[in-house]
Amino acid sequence: MALTETRSDTDATSAGDRARRAPSAVEQLIGSGDHTSIGRLFIGFGFALASLSLTLWALTGVDALTDNGFLGSRPAQLAASAQVALLFLGIVPLLLGVAIAVVPLQLGSPSIAFPRAATLSFWTWLLSSGIFAVSIALDGGVLGGDETAAKLGNVSLGAVLVALSLGAVCVATTVMAHRPLGMRLAWVPGLSWASLVSAALLLVTLGSAIAHTVLGQVGRMGPAALATNFTDGLGWLLRGPAVFVFAIPVLGIAIDVVVTASGRRFAHTDVLQLIVGLYAILAFGAWAQLPSALNTALWTLFAFGITVPILGLLGAIGDSLRQGKPVVSPALILSIVSVLLLMGAAVTGWVQSLSLAGQGTLFGASPATLASAQTAFVAGAALLGGAAASLHWSPLLWGGPGNSVEGRLTVPLLVLGGGLLGTTLLVQSVVQLDGETTAFQIFGLLVAVGAGLLALGGLSALVAAMRATEDPAGEPVQGLTLEWSFPNPAGGGIGLPELARVTSPYPLLDAREGTEDKP
Amino acid sequence: MATAALPAPLQPRRRELIFGTAFATAGVVAVMATLIGYYLAARNAGGADWFSANTIPLTQPNMQALTLAMSVVTMQWAVYAIARDDRTHTYLALGITLLLGAAFVNQSIFLFKQAAVTIEQPEGPLFYAVTVGSLLMVVAGMIFIALMAFRALGGQFSSRQPDGIAAAAVFWYASCAVYAVVWVAVYIMK
Numbered sequence: 237m238a239l240t241e242t243r244s245d246t247d248a249t250s251a252g253d254r255a256r257r258a259p260s261a262v263e264q265l266i267g268s269g270d271h272t273s274i275g276r277l278f279i280g281f282g283f284a285l286a287s288l289s290l291t292l293w294a295l296t297g298v299d300a301l302t303d304n305g306f307l308g309s310r311p312a313q314l315a316a317s318a319q320v321a322l323l324f325l326g327i328v329p330l331l332l333g334v335a336i337a338v339v340p341l342q343l344g345s346p347s348i349a350f351p352r353a354a355t356l357s358f359w360t361w362l363l364s365s366g367i368f369a370v371s372i373a374l375d376g377g378v379l380g381g382d383e384t385a386a387k388l389g390n391v392s393l394g395a396v397l398v399a400l401s402l403g404a405v406c407v408a409t410t411v412m413a414h415r416p417l418g419m420r421l422a423w424v425p426g427l428s429w430a431s432l433v434s435a436a437l438l439l440v441t442l443g444s445a446i447a448h449t450v451l452g453q454v455g456r457m458g459p460a461a462l463a464t465n466f467t468d469g470l471g472w473l474l475r476g477p478a479v480f481v482f483a484i485p486v487l488g489i490a491i492d493v494v495v496t497a498s499g500r501r502f503a504h505t506d507v508l509q510l511i512v513g514l515y516a517i518l519a520f521g522a523w524a525q526l527p528s529a530l531n532t533a534l535w536t537l538f539a540f541g542i543t544v545p546i547l548g549l550l551g552a553i554g555d556s557l558r559q560g561k562p563v564v565s566p567a568l569i570l571s572i573v574s575v576l577l578l579m580g581a582a583v584t585g586w587v588q589s590l591s592l593a594g595q596g597t598l599f600g601a602s603p604a605t606l607a608s609a610q611t612a613f614v615a616g617a618a619l620l621g622g623a624a625a626s627l628h629w630s631p632l633l634w635g636g637p638g639n640s641v642e643g644r645l646t647v648p649l650l651v652l653g654g655g656l657l658g659t660t661l662l663v664q665s666v667v668q669l670d671g672e673t674t675a676f677q678i679f680g681l682l683v684a685v686g687a688g689l690l691a692l693g694g695l696s697a698l699v700a701a702m703r704a705t706e707d708p709a710g711e712p713v714q715g716l717t718l719e720w721s722f723p724n725p726a727g728g729g730i731g732l733p734e735l736a737r738v739t740s741p742y743p744l745l746d747a748r749e750g751t752e753d754k755p
Numbered sequence: 756m757a758t759a760a761l762p763a764p765l766q767p768r769r770r771e772l773i774f775g776t777a778f779a780t781a782g783v784v785a786v787m788a789t790l791i792g793y794y795l796a797a798r799n800a801g802g803a804d805w806f807s808a809n810t811i812p813l814t815q816p817n818m819q820a821l822t823l824a825m826s827v828v829t830m831q832w833a834v835y836a837i838a839r840d841d842r843t844h845t846y847l848a849l850g851i852t853l854l855l856g857a858a859f860v861n862q863s864i865f866l867f868k869q870a871a872v873t874i875e876q877p878e879g880p881l882f883y884a885v886t887v888g889s890l891l892m893v894v895a896g897m898i899f900i901a902l903m904a905f906r907a908l909g910g911q912f913s914s915r916q917p918d919g920i921a922a923a924a925v926f927w928y929a930s931c932a933v934y935a936v937v938w939v940a941v942y943i944m945k
Contacts, residue, residue, distance in 0.1 A: 405778045
């Protein structure tokens with residue numbers, strides 16, 4: 237039977253069509269395999285839960301300010317739970333969401349690999365995150381004292397880690413298998429490359445962490461045993477080198493934001509990929525789980541070595557901005573400061589190494605406070621990077637240019653908060669030597685202010701995203717990479733049918749310059 | 756009107772399932788590597804008291820290792836056969852691999868009953884975390900192979916698109932490799 241282009245009336249109202257009703261909004265939301273929808277959900281909830289976790293961290297600061305005025309015996313539990321929640325309920329899903337939404341677009345792909353798995357990843361993560369948050373409130377989470385709540389915290393944390401791993405599999409597979417014709421792995425945009433590297437490292441790191449939650453469950457551990465299991469088995473996630481893993485996408489976001497702002501290509505994208513790769517190697521921390529791994533030559537090498545790729549990236553960014561005429565935007569400021577915050581985390585690692593090497597003779601800074609400082613710097617960097625990504629790709633993600641008041645307000649809040657929180661904890665560890673409690677109220681105040689500013693910044697970024705469609709019209713973005721050829725806002729299921737063979741890392745710039753046919 | 760039959764344009768082969776399986780396998784192996792590492796650390800700390808109350812025979816673990824070693828050959832046979840559109844041998848190889856996997860599961864359960872390790876004794880949680888983890892990997896691999904076998908029966912795989920069988924093989928080999936480590940770490944070293 238020949239099929240005409242226009243369906244006849246009888247075809248259009250066939251029995252099958254009449255029986256098929258349109259899915260409701262809730263059905264669309266829950267059942268969507270559209271990578272942009274899943275990514276947006278991850279980003280939105282990531283901002284919200286990061287702000288909630290930071291608020292909890294700020295509360296522990298207020299408690300110190302008031303000389304243990306209202307938290308009783310729970311400051312340690314709440315501070316540790318807040319940091320774990322900040323990582324796995326906040327920044328990791330935030331950056332994973334950015335990758336899920338943007339990476340397929342950067343590759344010109346109509347979908348993410350395994351879209352149903354990506355959907356499963358989000359909903360499992362959201363449900364488990366909710367349970368983990370409830371367990372924190374019930375004196376569980378991590379280091380909790382209540383038996384049932386502590387067990388609930390362990391199980392839900394394990395489920396969160398499994399869900400995030402599943403999302404990472406989808407992202408990594410997309411980069412490997414969904415590239416268009418001609419696009420070598422060496423030519424994928426910065427975020428795509430960083431997401432691939434990050435996903436691979438996350439799988440190994442989170443896999444190792446999952447093993448400890450399994451042990452907690454199989455061993456039917458009570459609160460005390462679970463607390464020891466966390467300190468000895470999962471504490472390594474909150475210090476270098478492993479903590480740096482959670483900010484790998486920040487490097488890719490900075491690369492892409494700077495390229496778009498300067499409007500010119502990086503001279504050596506392969507060198508940038510090497511920088512990200514070196515950072516990832518030095519962020520691999522599953523080997524340093526046991527306390528005996530600290531203060532070894534290899535650990536010290538990792539602690540100092542991570543500085544090299546961070547400085548390398550800062551140099552490349554500076555060079556690119558110097559040679560181009562960059563358009564200064566909130567996203568550009570946030571992405572540059574996020575890399576600077578990573579430098580703060582690296583400096584904290586130096587202090588940690590020196591302190592451990594000179595223990596008893598040089599200075600005895602608190603390892604726990606130093607680890608918190610490193611977590612704060614990395615989490616701050618990741619939050620700034622996530623906000624930079626949300627604003628930079630705002631037309632694609634949210635349908636507006638991202639130039640609202642809330643968007644601009646995000647910058648000072650996050651920059652001040654990220655800098656203040658990490659620096660305060662670093663200074664505290666150096667001032668309060670050998671377990672002293674010097675000026676603990678002042679440090680409590682500064683921690684509360686820093687975490688509070690970061691929380692407000694996260695909320696501000698969320699509001700900017702939600703209200704982006706009402707933003708005043710801005711200049712269309714002259715992007716260099718494929719994602720900018722998609723309609724705004726981007727949706728899943730749309731490919732690039734007229735895509736020519738990719739011949740460089742910057743196909744849209746090639747098209748504008750008429751150089752796409754160059755070998 | 757007759758139209759010339761044009762050849763379909765050559766597209767790069769999408770190895771989505773193989774890459775996805777490889778990444779997921781890396782995560783699972785990280786879980787098992789950590790568990791085995793902690794088992795060895797605890798075993799080292801336990802010294803002569805480790806499993807002093809239990810008798811763990813070596814016959815079953817050795818046979819399990821041999822069973823999985825044979826299954827590696829049959830799994831590779833399936834990959835080889837589908838790549839040459841030899842469907843009969845593909846089904847035969849997948850079936851034998853599943854049979855060997857079932858034999859492994861059977862021997863594992865028999866061994867657990869023989870060893871009589873309780874979860875309450877100090878060695879219990881780590882012993883079961885490691886050995887049951889390895890067993891679950893094999894069971895997951897069997898489910899994966901069975902699903903791919905059904906898809907092969909449905910004609911979804913051929914020499915042009917053998918990814919499903921190859922992906923199942925990647926996970927299966929990883930399961931066998933993990934058991935090889937468990938065999939040495941738990942049963943040989945005791």
